[in-house]
Amino acid sequence: xxxxxxxxxxxxxxxxxxxxxxxxxxxxxxxxxxxxxxxxxxxxxxxxxxxxxxxxxxxxxxxxxxxxxxxxxxxxxxxxxxxxxxxxxxxxxxxxxxxxxxxxxxxxxxxxxxxxxxxxxxxxxxxxxxxxxxxxxxxxxxxxxxxxxxxxxxxxx
Numbered sequence: 001x002x003x004x005x006x007x008x009x010x011x012x013x014x015x016x017x018x019x020x021x022x023x024x025x026x027x028x029x030x031x032x033x034x035x036x037x038x039x040x041x042x043x044x045x046x047x048x049x050x051x052x053x054x055x056x057x058x059x060x061x062x063x064x065x066x067x068x069x070x071x072x073x074x075x076x077x078x079x080x081x082x083x084x085x086x087x088x089x090x091x092x093x094x095x096x097x098x099x100x101x102x103x104x105x106x107x108x109x110x111x112x113x114x115x116x117x118x119x120x121x122x123x124x125x126x127x128x129x130x131x132x133x134x135x136x137x138x139x140x141x142x143x144x145x146x147x148x149x150x151x152x153x154x155x156x157x
Contacts, residue, residue, distance in 0.1 A: 018110050019108065019109070019110050019111060019112035022107075022108035022112060023108070023112055023131070025131045025133075026108050026114060026131065026132065026133055026134055027101045027102050027104075027133065027134050028133065029101075030135060030150065030151075030154075031154060033127060033133045033135060033136070034068075034127075034151055034154045034155060037068065037127040037128065037129065038068070038069050038128075038129065039066075039068060039069030039070065039072070039127075039128040039129060040066075040067040040068040040069060040125070040126070040127050040128070040151065040155070041061075041063050041064075041065065041066050041067060041069070041072065041075075041125075041126050041128065042063070042064045042065045042067065042123060042124070042125055042126075042140060042148070043061035043062060043063045043064055043075070043123065043124060043126050044061065044062050044064055044121070044122070044123045044124075045059055045060070045061055045118045045119060045120045045121065045122060045124070046060050046061065046062045046074075046120065047059070047060045047120060048060070048118065048120050051078060055080075056078050056079065056080060056115070057078070057079055057080060057081055057117070058076055058077075058078055059076060059077050059078075059079055059118045060074060060075075060076050061074065061075050061076070061077065061124075061126065062074055063075070064123060067125075067151060067152060067155055068155050069128070075128070077116065077118075077126075079115050079116040079117050079118065080109075080115040080116070080117050081117055082117030082118060082119055083117060086105050086106065086117050087119060087122075087139070088105060088139065089138070089139045089140070089141055089145065090103070090105075092141060092142070092144070092145045092146060093138065093145055093146040093147035093148075093150075094146050098135075098147070102134055103134065103135070104133070104134030104135040104136075104138065105134075105135075105137060105138055105139060106132070106134055106136065106137055107134060108134075113132075114131075114132035114133070114134070114136070116132065116136070116137045118137070122139055123139070123140045123141070124137050124138060124139055124140060125137075125138050125140050125145075125147060125148055125151060135147070
């Protein structure tokens with residue numbers, strides 16, 4: 001009987017915590033991402049601290065430039081610790097890998113959500129608000145970055 005209960009628990013816990021297919025909203029065309037996002041900023045991560053639950057990281061940003069939306073000096077994003085493979089700019093977004101549907105620095109987790117990680121001191125082009133997108137938090141090293149230039153061109157009046 002104990003084996004049966006364990007087996008049922010294992011089976012049902014798999015369904016409650018897995019995401020068989022990531023939502024398409026995480027990987028829509030960049031033009032749709034730009035259009036649907038009301039606040040887009042270039043910002044620098046100024047601090048990171050472990051959240052109260054101990055599983056997440058609270059990242060604090062200082063805005064460098066508002067590309068779309070209202071002025072904001074500081075903001076915070078709750079995410080996960082940064083993984084080494086997330087420290088990429090895709091060769092300043094010149095790599096074809098970035099321009100595919102699922103190309104981006106962050107990705108969906110098993111809960112069908114995106115939990116971004118950041119590095120203190122780096123600059124990011126941040127598309128604020130959920131639903132997050134695989135291209136919502138890209139590292140920007142200089143103002144000639146192809147993703148930054150693409151977004152700036154698309155939001156021109």
